[in-house]
Amino acid sequence: MSEAATSVAIESVVRDSYGRLVAYLAARSGDVAGAEDALGDAFVAALKRWPAEGVPEKPEAWLLHVARNRMIDGTRRTQVRQKSEEFLQQIAEEAQAIAQAQEYFPDERLKLLFVCAHPAIDPAARTPLMLQAVLGIDAARIASAFLVSPAAMSQRLVRAKNKIRDAGIPFRVPEPPELDERVSFVLDAIYAAYTSGWESLMETASTHHALAAEAIALGRTLTQLMPREPEAYGLLALMLHCEARGGARYTSDGKFVPLDQQGTALWSQSMIDEAEDYLHSAAVFKRMGRYQLEAAIQSVHADRARTGRIDWKEIALLYEGLERIAPGIGSLVGRAVAIAQAGEPDAGFATLQQIPPNRTANYQPYWAARGHLLRLLNRNSEAVEAFNRAASLTDDPALREYLLKRSAENINSNS
Amino acid sequence: MNNTTTETNTMKYALLVHQSQEHFDRRNDAAAVAAGKAYGEALQAAGIFVGGAGLDSPQNATTVSVRDGKRQVHDGPYAETKEFLAGFGIIDVPNLDAALEWAARHPAAGFASIEVRPLLGSHFMVGTPKPPK
Numbered sequence: 101m102s103e104a105a106t107s108v109a110i111e112s113v114v115r116d117s118y119g120r121l122v123a124y125l126a127a128r129s130g131d132v133a134g135a136e137d138a139l140g141d142a143f144v145a146a147l148k149r150w151p152a153e154g155v156p157e158k159p160e161a162w163l164l165h166v167a168r169n170r171m172i173d174g175t176r177r178t179q180v181r182q183k184s185e186e187f188l189q190q191i192a193e194e195a196q197a198i199a200q201a202q203e204y205f206p207d208e209r210l211k212l213l214f215v216c217a218h219p220a221i222d223p224a225a226r227t228p229l230m231l232q233a234v235l236g237i238d239a240a241r242i243a244s245a246f247l248v249s250p251a252a253m254s255q256r257l258v259r260a261k262n263k264i265r266d267a268g269i270p271f272r273v274p275e276p277p278e279l280d281e282r283v284s285f286v287l288d289a290i291y292a293a294y295t296s297g298w299e300s301l302m303e304t305a306s307t308h309h310a311l312a313a314e315a316i317a318l319g320r321t322l323t324q325l326m327p328r329e330p331e332a333y334g335l336l337a338l339m340l341h342c343e344a345r346g347g348a349r350y351t352s353d354g355k356f357v358p359l360d361q362q363g364t365a366l367w368s369q370s371m372i373d374e375a376e377d378y379l380h381s382a383a384v385f386k387r388m389g390r391y392q393l394e395a396a397i398q399s400v401h402a403d404r405a406r407t408g409r410i411d412w413k414e415i416a417l418l419y420e421g422l423e424r425i426a427p428g429i430g431s432l433v434g435r436a437v438a439i440a441q442a443g444e445p446d447a448g449f450a451t452l453q454q455i456p457p458n459r460t461a462n463y464q465p466y467w468a469a470r471g472h473l474l475r476l477l478n479r480n481s482e483a484v485e486a487f488n489r490a491a492s493l494t495d496d497p498a499l500r501e502y503l504l505k506r507s508a509e510n511i512n513s514n515s
Numbered sequence: 516m517n518n519t520t521t522e523t524n525t526m527k528y529a530l531l532v533h534q535s536q537e538h539f540d541r542r543n544d545a546a547a548v549a550a551g552k553a554y555g556e557a558l559q560a561a562g563i564f565v566g567g568a569g570l571d572s573p574q575n576a577t578t579v580s581v582r583d584g585k586r587q588v589h590d591g592p593y594a595e596t597k598e599f600l601a602g603f604g605i606i607d608v609p610n611l612d613a614a615l616e617w618a619a620r621h622p623a624a625g626f627a628s629i630e631v632r633p634l635l636g637s638h639f640m641v642g643t644p645k646p647p648k
Contacts, residue, residue: 218611220611220615266633267609267611267632267633268528268611268614268633269610269611269612270609270612270613272610419597477516
């Protein structure tokens with residue numbers, strides 16, 4: 101077998117099994133970094149040996165066997181945990197059994213996801229941990245998506261992995277009543293992967309949503325691992341709805357296009373259809389949640405491709421539901437805009453006014469919404485102020501340009 | 516619990532109770548004493564209690580250090596803080612989740628903060644494997 105063919109075979113194992121292999125080793129050792137290192141060594145060994153010996157019939161079992169030997173070498177060298185040899189023996193026996201039997205090795209990725217999003221882990225480390233441990237993405241790429249230096253990201257990851265090992269964070273799927281809250285941490289961490297860099301568009305749209313595909317992959321994995329969790333479907337539907345509009349968010353010359361003015365022909369109908377399917381899968385369980393509501397709001401927007409109009413009243417109702425489940429400034433602003441768009445700008449503005457000023461100071465969408473509503477109310481000089489404030493709060497040049505244009509429109513209509 | 520590692524593996528954790536002067540002053544109230552006693556008994560009954568005690572006031576603390584071979588003794592705690600260490604317990608449980616569960620049951624958890632820290636070198640996550648099912 102040629103080296104190129106071997107690389108292809110290894111890449112395919114990495115793509116299909118990396119997270120499963122890390123999860124399997126780490127769930128037994130409690131040591132994510134140790135599992136990743138041993139697996140990395142096993143991949144190197146495969147690159148050396150598979151060209152001559154051929155790809156083994158069960159590549160995962162082969163890799164597990166080599167990784168386990170590496171972990172034994174590691175513990176012998178450090179002479180720390182004699183007891184760990186027992187667990188390595190267990191892995192060896194299981195690897196043997198997997199090699200002989202037809203069955204696939206146990207999938208421990210759900211436990212790994214819960215470990216990555218454990219409340220004892222620094223929230224800023226949870227998403228990077230998932231991306232690295234489950235998908236095998238390197239720290240430098242994660243760092244660039246989160247706009248921090250590679251050194252800082254590596255340090256954050258190392259610290260989190262040390263804590264998992266040293267503080268004894270267990271690899272387990274939590275049980276009720278703990279489960280709901282813990283699931284929400286997992287969902288939030290996956291969504292954070294999707295939105296990383298969202299507000300921070302660099303020169304080109306390509307760095308926008310730098311990890312969107314990876315986040316969606318995590319979302320898909322979660323629906324497979326928790327097929328009875330409606331919020332997992334809700335989150336996946338939300339991400340797919342947003343992703344469907346990737347091509348419509350900016351004009352070809354890089355100008356920002358607001359959602360309600362995007363050309364629906366530029367939306368990906370297949371992604372929208374998929375999102376709708378997942379939203380229906382979620383609805384079966386009759387257990388509403390934050391991500392299902394957010395996806396439902398996007399679903400109403402997506403409906404414009406079919407009906408040519410936006411049901412703002414429905415959106416206002418959905419935001420009201422969102423406020424009850426997950427109160428936040430985002431849903432208040434969203435509801436205010438929806439009420440105004442539904443034909444009641446006064447009521448919309450009153451809703452906006454209810455938000456305490458200390459929460460709005462640096463929140464760009466609030467100032468953009470305020471500008472828009474003030475313009476609907478013909479309070480143009482105040483609208484100019486609001487749009488300018490919004491423009492000063494974004495780091496997306498295209499959005500800034502759009503907001504300044506809106507600001508100038510007011511001046512024109514005033515004159 | 517749905518643990519991959521077994522229940523026979525244990526780790527020792529310190530539960531460090533940090534509280535304000537205001538709550539510290541109420542520690543001898545009958546209710547507080549009864550709650551503390553019940554909690555200690557629960558730890559004993561669960562077979563996880565290693566040790567622990569409430570601490571006297573930081574005003575009665577004396578801090579010692581040795582620099583250049585010279586002993587230095589200061590009146591007062593290591594650091595003057597609004598919330599201070601008022602007690603500690605050491606428990607022996609399978610993992611952090613179990614330790615957090617016990618910390619949440621601590622009678623002071625409702626008003627104080629319970630810091631949960633593994634004892635150094637106490638982790639044997641990698642231990643006796645579960646017999647295959």
